[in-house]
Amino acid sequence: MPTTSIHGTPDYAELDALGLDPSEVVYFSSNINPYGPPPSVVEAVQAEISRSFLARYPDSRSQRLRERIGAYHGLPPGAVLVGNGTADLIWLLAHAYGNNRNAAILSPTFSEYADGVIMAGGHPVYFPLPGWQRIYDPSASRRRVGAAGGFGNRFAPAGTTVEQTRKALEAAAPWLVFICNPNNPTGEYLTPGELRYLWEGAPDALWIVDEAYAEFTEDPWSAAQWVLSATNGRPARGPGWIVLRSMTKDFSLGGLRLGYLLAAPSTIERLQDVQPPWSVNGVAQLAGLVALDELTWREETTARLREETRALQAGLRACGYAPLPTSVSYFLLPVGNAQAMRDRLVAERMFVRDCTSFGLPDHIRIASRPPEENARLLEVMAEFARLPGGGF
Numbered sequence: 001m002p003t004t005s006i007h008g009t010p011d012y013a014e015l016d017a018l019g020l021d022p023s024e025v026v027y028f029s030s031n032i033n034p035y036g037p038p039p040s041v042v043e044a045v046q047a048e049i050s051r052s053f054l055a056r057y058p059d060s061r062s063q064r065l066r067e068r069i070g071a072y073h074g075l076p077p078g079a080v081l082v083g084n085g086t087a088d089l090i091w092l093l094a095h096a097y098g099n100n101r102n103a104a105i106l107s108p109t110f111s112e113y114a115d116g117v118i119m120a121g122g123h124p125v126y127f128p129l130p131g132w133q134r135i136y137d138p139s140a141s142r143r144r145v146g147a148a149g150g151f152g153n154r155f156a157p158a159g160t161t162v163e164q165t166r167k168a169l170e171a172a173a174p175w176l177v178f179i180c181n182p183n184n185p186t187g188e189y190l191t192p193g194e195l196r197y198l199w200e201g202a203p204d205a206l207w208i209v210d211e212a213y214a215e216f217t218e219d220p221w222s223a224a225q226w227v228l229s230a231t232n233g234r235p236a237r238g239p240g241w242i243v244l245r246s247m248t249k250d251f252s253l254g255g256l257r258l259g260y261l262l263a264a265p266s267t268i269e270r271l272q273d274v275q276p277p278w279s280v281n282g283v284a285q286l287a288g289l290v291a292l293d294e295l296t297w298r299e300e301t302t303a304r305l306r307e308e309t310r311a312l313q314a315g316l317r318a319c320g321y322a323p324l325p326t327s328v329s330y331f332l333l334p335v336g337n338a339q340a341m342r343d344r345l346v347a348e349r350m351f352v353r354d355c356t357s358f359g360l361p362d363h364i365r366i367a368s369r370p371p372e373e374n375a376r377l378l379e380v381m382a383e384f385a386r387l388p389g390g391g392f
């Protein structure tokens with residue numbers, strides 16, 4: 001069954017159609033820490049689940065979790081908002097700030113920024129990230145609402161610079177800017193200096209920095225350091241910086257979902273007014289609190305994963321593929337026809353992300369997994385590479 005995936009997470013209808021159980025397939029398509037969740041999180045959840053725990057409403061403000069997250073980032077609890085996954089918060093932000101506004105989306109990137117903005121009645125404007133160019137491709141179809149690969153968008157690696165991106169932002173004067181750092185799907189990670197430099201091109205915009213994958217990098221940093229000094233010493237103008245983080249990814253809580261947002265307390269108050277109550281369930285709040293005691297576990301497992309990513313990339317290079325450099329555990333791989341490659345791998349019960357919906361129809365995205373699973377992928381990819389045409 002040929003498919004065009006919008007997310008790398010399991011598509012249960014597709015699995016049903018293929019007669020597959022989720023446990024029978026390996027997800028190289030989902031950028032989640034394959035070693036998690038930390039055992040202490042599983043134990044704490046198992047110990048706490050009871051009739052009364054399940055029957056009780058959760059704290060609708062996730063207060064204890066906000067305190068812990070704030071302490072971790074050196075911010076007051078009033079600068080933290082917890083959500084039912086980061087995607088929930090992206091849509092909340094789009095609805096709070098995107099209506100009838102231009103939102104710059106630094107692309108190719110995660111589709112939920114554009115989707116949220118469009119559903120909020122705003123207008124996504126796609127700007128190529130440094131190192132990328134946008135190519136108008138009328139054959140790029142409109143997929144779902146706003147996936148970046150629709151509306152004639154196609155992207156390709158290019159020698160474009162941070163300065164060019166900044167100039168484009170300067171000329172457009174957007175109201176909102178969405179930037180994913182490290183970026184999904186490319187794995188590129190802008191330094192604090194580069195992000196500040198870009199910001200100078202649109203300093204009056206509200207900058208939303210999605211750091212869902214920051215903790216997968218060797219040297220994580222956070223724009224959270226700027227949320228309280230949003231205007232950089234100038235008279236208050238816009239709301240400045242908003243930072244998003246996902247605990248779903250690095251602590252592997254896909255079945256629960258947990259994300260948070262860091263911003264100036266006045267911004268948090270406004271967002272709280274529009275967030276549906278009780279959106280973060282009690283199990284997720286508990287898991288989040290325990291997970292924040294597991295920072296060493298996170299450091300160790302993500303370091304292991306980076307090593308495995310390097311080994312997987314080296315293995316692919318040895319077969320003749322040319323994986324793109326990355327700072328995280330997922331990376332892009334040019335394969336010629338991404339959808340065909342995905343479908344070939346699905347037949348082998350391995351899912352990779354077809355990046356057509358990102359505007360990259362010739363790339364797949366692979367998220368590294370434990371060595372035995374990576375070895376199986378390499379074996380199959382090596383076989384493909386030996387076929388005439390090889391698919392890349």
Ligand SMILES: Cc1ncc(COP(=O)(O)O)c(C=O)c1O
Binds near residue numbers: 086088110210212258
């Ligand atoms: C960049 C980015 N941000 C946010 C999310 C969503 O995170 P969550 O599962 O916590 O909603 C994803 C998931 O794929 C993502 O890639």
